[in-house]
Amino acid sequence: MKKEWVISQEAFDTMLDWLDADRERAGFKYEAIRLRLIKIFTCRGCQAAEELADETINRVIGRIVEIAKGYRGDPALYFYGVAQKVYLEYSRKARGPLAHVPMDYAAVSLSAQAVVMVEDVEPEYRCLEHCLEQLLPENRDLVVRYYQQERQAKIDHRKMLAGELGIAVNALRLRAHRIRLTLQRCVLECLEQQPAS
């Protein structure tokens, strides 16, 4: 399915202009669309999500002159329409929707597809310790406090923590998520720098 696309700078610039007249905002929108396309393909069970997102974008750029002239509406949704087609072709090639979960749960396990995750996370743990040291102390403290406890105790604990910080529980949830995201990126970079065993 994958074509060797040759994208000219001119076509790419036309696509950016179509996204937004302001070049900086257009660049931001382009990145946002690409990230979301990757997420959509991932959520549909595609292993090569990034590749499919780029394929989608390349197809749009390939026809950008006519699209820019004729299409009215949010450009992101046009990308989505193309992504649907890319997904269909991909799943047809992969013989049916990927990671299909049978409705009869009891039938699942003996189909022997269950992903068995074994967690030897020592390298991640070492990197995490290193990355936590780089956080501001208050953020490090928040992460430790936010992710402790289980079930009901966790809910109560988070309410208390939000009250202490004077913010809503959902705002706390987002704050913890953003710190976690920073940490996760740092851990990934750290792992990449480690020698392969």
Place this chain on the structure above:
Amino acid sequence: MIQNQDQNRIRLYLLGKLADGEKEQIEHELLANDDLFEEVLVVEEELVDEYIAGALTNEERARFELHFLVTPERQQSLRFAHALRRYVTTHASERSDVSGSFLPGFFSKHSRILGLAATVVAITIMAGALWFFFLRQTSPPTFATVTLVMSPNTRNEGVQAIRIKPPAEQTLRLYLVLPNPKMPAAGYHVQLLDVNGESRSLKVAGQRNQSIFVEIPGSQLKRGQYALNLSEVNADGTEQRIPGSYYFTIE
């Protein structure tokens, strides 16, 4: 602003439980709405944490393993979440010890009685610190978790057993989906059998929704095929074997 119902919808979407129309609807929104996109990332993390904590239902667990964990990125997120959980488990107790260490200084400025109390507190803290030191030598156990469904076969021939690679330092937690969860027994007895015909009893470590779970230290499992036999334990202590077995292979 994201509502609870959106969070539920996203959760269903991530577990592959939405119908095509609803799925497309949420994907449309995901492209156009920054808040919703961030919410998807948050719910993803929460699902991963619940999976590790064993807080998902059997069906959610199966969907998570078959639908969610399909990409290397998400498997990496799972590994990160395991590491984070281990760190938090270790350092949450450290925090509470540290907050206690300010007490002696405060008390020493007051009466001799309080000074004596401060000494007692200091000794307690030192004992706590020593306890904590030794506790840290053995980091909290981490689990490799697997869900098994009973095969009606009484022999393992023709059964496609789940293959597991548990590292020696980890404990394998096996969730056994009960064949008849609507009529739970007073208790359960689990027997582990290996290919040499050797068997041993396993303690049921817990029960959740429609399954029970047993835990086996990775160091106690050699390569090979295993079967788990399940018996119902009646109120009078008698046992009744449930036909069928749970099969798995250690690689």
